[in-house]
Amino acid sequence: MKPKRMKIKTRIYLTFAVVAFVPAFLIGITFKLLGTDENMSADTARGLFAAVILILFFTALLVTFWNKHGILDPITKLSKGLNQVREGNFEYAVEAEDASADIVELISDYENMRVRLRENELKSIEQENKNRELVSNISHDLKTPITSIKGYVEGILDGVASTPEKQQKYLKTIYDKAVEMDKLINELTAFSNACSDNVVYNFLKLKVKDYFNDCAEEVGLDMDNRGIGFEYKNSLPDDTVIIADPEQLRKVINNIIGNSVKYMDKDEKKISIRVLDGGDDVVVEMEDNGKGISASDMPRIFDRFYRADSARTTARGGSGIGLSIVKKIIEDHGGRIWATSVEGKGTCMHFIIRKHKEDIYGQDSYY
Ligand SMILES: Nc1ncnc2c1ncn2[C@@H]1O[C@H](COP(=O)(O)OP(=O)(O)O)[C@@H](O)[C@H]1O
Ligand SMILES: [Mg+2]
Incomplete structure (x- = not known):
């Protein structure tokens, strides 16, 4: 069990008590001894005074050390720590040790602040690294299609694409590369919107069954064009509503x-939505x-910014x-939202959104 720590106030009272009562007590005893023993020799009397002075001196020393240890030392450490924090070093830990209770509290406040500042610093360094990595990834990902666009345009200009078929093929590739870049730039825009946290939602009451049926129809057409098998299942009641x-x-x-x-x-590619x-x-x-x-x-x-290594090494942007x-x-x-996956076999993304319900008074309420 931790020893109970003394507050500074108690220390001051105790110091006062020691400083006031020890001398009073010793002086009282001395007078008493002098009064009762009229035959006391001058030497004994001197010895008595010397002993009193010595005891007073050591008492004062003890009290001073006790206060220095419990108040001054920890405050000095704390002030050193605060200086370090001001200089931007958040590694200087201050331990409470035998400090008095109020200072222990101060030290624990300092430690909380220091640890939080250090965490923030680490987070911002991490964020900075991620940003740098993103910029380098994006430059790389933008450079790849630009290099091939340049190559194909040169091919057309130099007459390498000599037949109309070849020219058509080159132009189609240029077009595909431009689409790829467009997608990347859209993602960047989405990213900067998401970063600034100012996505303005236009929440509506949605009939989920109809909504997903429409989506699935569009996705299905797209998958058909890409030669991907598409399955869709919707087992919601017709009147299910969400706010989205x-x-x-x-x-x-x-x-x-x-x-x-x-x-x-x-x-044999397969994608399904349920x-x-x-x-x-x-x-x-x-x-x-x-x-x-x-x-x-x-x-x-x-x-944010995480891509599996295997995703990075492929040409897929x-x-x-x-x-x-x-x-x-x-x-x-x-x-x-969460994901489940078996490497080599496939991935399933799961997400849930709460249903919206109107109560018997026709008021909107949520489950
Ligand atoms: N359906 C999936 N199959 C395999 N890996 C996936 C799938 N969805 C996401 N991942 C992995 O998760 C990472 C993060 O995805 P995302 O944030 O969309 O980034 P990006 O598509 O730009 O790589 C991807 O790089 C990839 O490694
Ligand atoms: Mg993605």
């Missing part, structure tokens, strides 16, 4: 589907049979912000 921003929710679906397409490595009734929640599952996500990457895929935007949108809708 349809455009932002669409962004979520597009991003997840975009990843499924991008990280697909099978010949919208299920989870009681109080609407449950959405979006599954693919792509390359999957390794257990070590899994905890970080929703982090990306900035690693898609899923962080997806997560933010779902959480801003009061929902939750």
Whole structure:
């Protein structure tokens, strides 16, 4: 058990008591001895005074050390720590040791502040590194299509693309590369919007069944064009309503589907969307049979800028912000998102959003 610490106030009272009563007590005793022993020799009397002075001196020394140890020393350390913090060094820890109770409190406040400042510093360094990494990734990802556009344009100008078919092929490649760059720039814009936290939601009451049916129709057409097998199931009751921003929710679906397409490595490609009734929640599952996500990457895929190494090494462009935007949108809708995956087999993204319910008075309320 920790010893109970004394407050500075108690210390001052105690110091006063020692400083006032010890001399009074000793002087009282001396007078008493002198009064009762009239035959005391001058030597004994001198010895008595010397002893009193010595005791007073050591008492004063003791009290001074006691206060220095309990008040002055820790305050000196604390002040050194504060100086370090002012200089921007958040590593200087101050220990309370035998300080008095009020100073222990001050020290623990200092420590809380210091640890928080250090955490913030580490976070901002991490953020800075991520930003730098992003800029370098994006420059790289933008450079790749630009280099090939340059190459193909030179091919046309130099007459390498001699036949109309060849020229057509070159132009088509240039077009595809431009589309790739456009996508990347859109992601950057989305990123800077998400960073500034000023996404303005246009929340509406959505009939989820109809909403997902419409989405699935569009996604289905797109998947057909890409030669990807698409399955869709919606087992929600017709009247299920959620409060959501349809455009932002669409962004979520597009991003997840975009990843499924991008990280697909099978010949027989399959993507499915299931919208299920989870009681109080609407449950959405979006599954693919792509390359999957390794257990070590899994905890970080929703982090801003995170891309699995294997995703980085492929030619597939990306900035690693898609899923962080997806997560933010779902959480801003009061929902939750997570992923399950078997490496090599495929990935399933799950998200839930609470249903909206009107009570018997026709008032809006939530489960
Ligand atoms: N369906 C998926 N299949 C395999 N890996 C995925 C899938 N979805 C996401 N990932 C992994 O999660 C990472 C983060 O995804 P995201 O934030 O969308 O970034 P990006 O698509 O720009 O790489 C990806 O780099 C990839 O490694
Ligand atoms: Mg993505």
